[in-house]
Amino acid sequence: LTVFYPQALNSNLYKSSSLNNIIDGLSSLTDHFSDLSVSSEPRKSSKQPPPNYLCHLCFNKGHYIKDCPQARPKGEGLTPYQGKKRCFGEYKCPKCKRKWMSGNSWANMGQECIKCHINVYPQKQVNSKILIEYP
Missing domain, CATH: 1.10.286 (GTP Cyclohydrolase I; Chain A, domain 1)
Structure with missing residues (x-):
């Protein structure tokens, strides 16, 4: 422009x-x-959804999913996965840079680095059911 x-x-x-x-x-x-x-302040969404549109998160009318009041703010929670069951996690120690994977990863839980003995949160987490591979 x-x-x-x-x-x-x-x-x-x-x-x-x-x-x-x-x-x-x-x-x-x-x-x-x-x-x-360009302002650094976040803008409110001025576009209203169609009258029959349902939010895909709360299934109520009147707003899009990005404006949903029930949406969890970005950065809330210490891990990418927020489910209740165990999952598969990929870890990297910020101190010694050691990497490891674990099938015993949980939401908002870290694991201890065996070299540094510090708590490390996973960089990536995937639901365990997704990892089933067939030969």
Whole structure:
């Protein structure tokens, strides 16, 4: 998206070589472009779903899944898997960089590194039922 403000460049501020006028001109351009800046604040979704749309998380009408009040915030929980059963986990110790895999991985539980003796949370977790391979 390119927006050009020719009226700012054609102003008398740029016809003079005075340093103050150049600074004023740059300030004027800054004001024009400040409306285009990207805000770091999260925007609320302005688009409403169709009247018969059901949220795929809570199955209620009136919002999309990304705006669902029942959604778990990103980063909540210490592990990728949040189920109640055991799963398969891949671990990497941040201190000694040792890697290991375990079929005894649980949600929000770490395992002790056998070299450093520190608690390490899994980088990746997969439900154990998915890992069944056939020859």
